[in-house]
Amino acid sequence: MTLNFSCKIIALGxxxxxxEDKFKSNFTHFKSYDLEHCTNxxxxxxxxxxxxxxxxxxxCHKLDCxxxxxxxxLKVIAxxxxxxxxxxxxxxxxxxxxxxxxxxVLSEATADLAFALTLAIxxxxxxxxxFICQNKWQSLTMNxxxxxxxxxxxxxxxxxxxxxxxxxxRFLGFDVKILYTKKNKNVDLxxxxxxxxxxxxxxxxxxxxxxxxxxxxxNNDTYHLIDANNLxxxxxxxxxxxxxxxxxxxxxxxxKVLQENRIFGAGLDVFENEPAVPTALKNLDNVVMTPHIGSxxxxxxxxxGNLLYNGLLAIIEGKIPQNVVNKSDDHWSKCI
Numbered sequence: 001m002t003l004n005f006s007c008k009i010i011a012l013g014x015x016x017x018x019x020e021d022k023f024k025s026n027f028t029h030f031k032s033y034d035l036e037h038c039t040n041x042x043x044x045x046x047x048x049x050x051x052x053x054x055x056x057x058x059x060c061h062k063l064d065c066x067x068x069x070x071x072x073x074l075k076v077i078a079x080x081x082x083x084x085x086x087x088x089x090x091x092x093x094x095x096x097x098x099x100x101x102x103x104x105v106l107s108e109a110t111a112d113l114a115f116a117l118t119l120a121i122x123x124x125x126x127x128x129x130x131f132i133c134q135n136k137w138q139s140l141t142m143n144x145x146x147x148x149x150x151x152x153x154x155x156x157x158x159x160x161x162x163x164x165x166x167x168x169x170r171f172l173g174f175d176v177k178i179l180y181t182k183k184n185k186n187v188d189l190x191x192x193x194x195x196x197x198x199x200x201x202x203x204x205x206x207x208x209x210x211x212x213x214x215x216x217x218x219n220n221d222t223y224h225l226i227d228a229n230n231l232x233x234x235x236x237x238x239x240x241x242x243x244x245x246x247x248x249x250x251x252x253x254x255x256k257v258l259q260e261n262r263i264f265g266a267g268l269d270v271f272e273n274e275p276a277v278p279t280a281l282k283n284l285d286n287v288v289m290t291p292h293i294g295s296x297x298x299x300x301x302x303x304x305g306n307l308l309y310n311g312l313l314a315i316i317e318g319k320i321p322q323n324v325v326n327k328s329d330d331h332w333s334k335c336i
Contacts, residue, residue, distance in 0.1 A: 003053065003075055003316050010049045011056040012038040013080070016298070019305030035060070046070040056080060056308065057087070059292070065091035076315060078308040082106055084325050085218045085245060092326060099325040100311045104162060105303040110294035111166035114213050114243045117267025120288045121239045123147040127285050148237060148264065150174050156209030158202070158225070159216030159244065167213055168195050179205045206233040211241065218245035228253035238263045243294045246271040255280045258287060269294050
């Protein structure tokens with residue numbers, strides 16, 4: 001792949017200052033845009049920069065086959081996320097475009113948010129906060145905002161990858177039992193023993209867990225994995241957490257379940273059509289929502305940017321970065 005420090009790079013959103021300074025200092029042609037501007041005018045921005053060789057994209061930018069055709073010189077998509085369901089990987093591969101992502105560096109931050117949402121729902125923190133802000137607290141009663149304990153509960157983790165394992169680690173000391181699913185059926189005896197964990201089928205996980213947290217990627221197999229039928233399997237006291245992708249859950253079905261109080265509550269960082277969130281969800285008290293901020297701490301966001309920056313340096317040096325999504329010897333040979 002012929003890529004050098006004179007290549008034309010467009011960032012479809014502002015990067016952390018330290019990362020952006022690296023790009024500006026070392027690459028002759030670097031341009032960054034405001035994220036909201038690019039989201040609302042994506043086609044225009046891509047067509048304006050049709051000669052770009054590198055695009056730094058974000059999850060809100062859907063780079064399908066048609067949009068990739070706007071940029072015939074494109075060689076690298078550096079996606080500012082660990083997930084890459086916003087990119088047509090098959091089309092990019094056919095066009096000999098390498099796709100980079102940001103694995104590992106955001107795992108801790110995302111697991112922390114999932115754990116925070118778990119605690120917020122279990123102890124009704126959001127409801128208590130609104131109660132005070134609305135000046136409704138006049139006296140203390142014994143049945144005020146009764147939540148439920150986490151200790152000695154069964155935790156179900158859908159997708160025991162990097163983030164799922166760290167989420168499990170957060171429960172050490174709570175004397176919990178962990179059930180999990182993962183694509184790879186290989187048993188990790190060390191993990192299982194340390195975390196009192198066991199790999200099970202999805203059906204058992206849904207029926208037995210007091211807390212279910214979703215950490216799987218979005219693909220054809222996981223789209224609406226948690227549909228109306230699977231939601232029926234959840235315990236009445238179950239807490240459902242999603243920091244993965246909104247479309248793993250059938251959102252209208254979840255809203256109905258929450259409206260009917262068929263589970264204890266849900267903590268959601270992701271939504272099917274974000275940033276649009278259904279009004280019905282906003283009107284519910286048994287939901288805590290955050291605007292897709294799983295990786296949103298300063299150190300993590302900087303590390304994500306540095307990972308993409310270092311990936312581009314590796315490509316310039318003729319090396320295959322570890323964070324290439326569509327990596328294969330055959331594909332790499334066509335790109336270089």
